[in-house]
Amino acid sequence: MAGEPQADCLFCKIVAGEVPATVVRETETTFAFRDINPQAPTHVLVIPRAHYPDAVALAVAEPAVAADVLTVAGQIAEEEKVAGTGYRIVFNTGAGAGQTVFHAHAHVLAGRGLAWPPG
Ligand code: AMP
Numbered sequence: 001m002a003g004e005p006q007a008d009c010l011f012c013k014i015v016a017g018e019v020p021a022t023v024v025r026e027t028e029t030t031f032a033f034r035d036i037n038p039q040a041p042t043h044v045l046v047i048p049r050a051h052y053p054d055a056v057a058l059a060v061a062e063p064a065v066a067a068d069v070l071t072v073a074g075q076i077a078e079e080e081k082v083a084g085t086g087y088r089i090v091f092n093t094g095a096g097a098g099q100t101v102f103h104a105h106a107h108v109l110a111g112r113g114l115a116w117p118p119g
């Protein structure tokens with residue numbers, strides 16, 4: 001069924017506590033933790049607890065939870081004291097765009113100069 005945990009999904013395992021993570025924030029619908037290979041001083045991943053392969057699939061199936069992911073991204077930016085200086089929310093979507101984990105996730109990146117356009 002859509003949204004159900006997937007046995008072979010790393011981020012479902014993190015939500016379930018089967019794989020350790022540095023948790024930043026938990027809500028009823030979302031889970032946020034530090035990226036294991038940070039690309040900026042602040043690099044937090046915000047994911048829905050439910051499994052969807054990417055952010056668009058999440059938005060189509062559960063738009064309120066997609067909004068929750070963005071709301072939590074903003075709360076993390078506030079907590080990390082980067083909301084004022086600026087931060088980037090990235091949803092890599094598809095292998096060609098660099099997506100490697102096929103459980104929807106927002107990258108929250110900040111704390112250094114962020115070039116535009118991104119690479
Ligand atoms: P993406 O390439 O957009 O799919 O992003 C996946 C992200 O997950 C990468 O930035 C990885 O560094 C990160 N990642 C992979 N394994 C872990 C883990 N066990 N804990 C935290 N972050 C992870």
Ligand code: ZN
Binds near residue numbers: 005
């Ligand atoms: Zn998953």
